[in-house]
Amino acid sequence: MKERLSGQVVAAVVVALALVALAAQQFLSWRDERQRTADGSDATAAAAAEVVGLIGISSATSGDDIDALLDGATADFRSDLADQAKRLREELARNKVSATGKVVSTGIVKLEDGKATVIVAATGTVTNKKAVEPEPRNYRLRVDLVETRGRWLVSGLEFVA
Known part of the structure; x- marks a missing residue:
C-alpha cells in the first residue's frame, strides 16, 4: 500500500x-x-510622427519643424537632415511653402532585435508661390527605425511607389 x-x-x-x-x-x-x-505600436507611432513632420514642413514654422524632425531621427538620416537644415529653411522661405499632412495607414514590414521597417501612406496639401491654391499630395514612404534608449528613432526614410 x-x-x-x-x-x-x-x-x-x-x-x-x-x-x-x-x-x-x-x-x-x-x-x-x-x-x-x-x-x-511604438515604432509605427514614431514613423507616423516623422512622416507627418516631414510632409507638413512649412516656411513659417520650419525652425520648429526641423527641430522636431531631428529629435525623432538618428544615424545617417539625422546627420543628413542636420547638414541640409539651413538650405531647406532657405528654400522653404524662398518658395513660401505651406504644407499639411496626415497619415492614412501604416504597416510593419519588419520588427526584430530593436529594428523596424514601417510603410506609411499619407496625404497632404502644399501651397507655394507658384501654387496659391492647396494642391493635394499622396505619399508612400518606407521608414527604417532603431530603438535607442527606449525610443524608436528614424534611421532612414525614402519615398516609394
Missing part, C-alpha cells in the same frame, strides 16, 4: 511540475508577444 501511495505522490509531483513548466512557458510567450505588440 505504501508503494502504491508513493507512486501516486511521485505521479502527482511529476504532473504538478509539468503544469508549472507549461504555465511558465505560456507566461514567457505571452510576455514576449505583449512586448512585440508594444514595440510595433
Whole structure:
C-alpha cells in the first residue's frame, strides 16, 4: 500500500511540475508577444510622427519643424537632415511653402532585435508661390527605425511607389 501511495505522490509531483513548466512557458510567450505588440505600436507611432513632420514642413514654422524632425531621427538620416537644415529653411522661405499632412495607414514590414521597417501612406496639401491654391499630395514612404534608449528613432526614410 505504501508503494502504491508513493507512486501516486511521485505521479502527482511529476504532473504538478509539468503544469508549472507549461504555465511558465505560456507566461514567457505571452510576455514576449505583449512586448512585440508594444514595440510595433511604438515604432509605427514614431514613423507616423516623422512622416507627418516631414510632409507638413512649412516656411513659417520650419525652425520648429526641423527641430522636431531631428529629435525623432538618428544615424545617417539625422546627420543628413542636420547638414541640409539651413538650405531647406532657405528654400522653404524662398518658395513660401505651406504644407499639411496626415497619415492614412501604416504597416510593419519588419520588427526584430530593436529594428523596424514601417510603410506609411499619407496625404497632404502644399501651397507655394507658384501654387496659391492647396494642391493635394499622396505619399508612400518606407521608414527604417532603431530603438535607442527606449525610443524608436528614424534611421532612414525614402519615398516609394
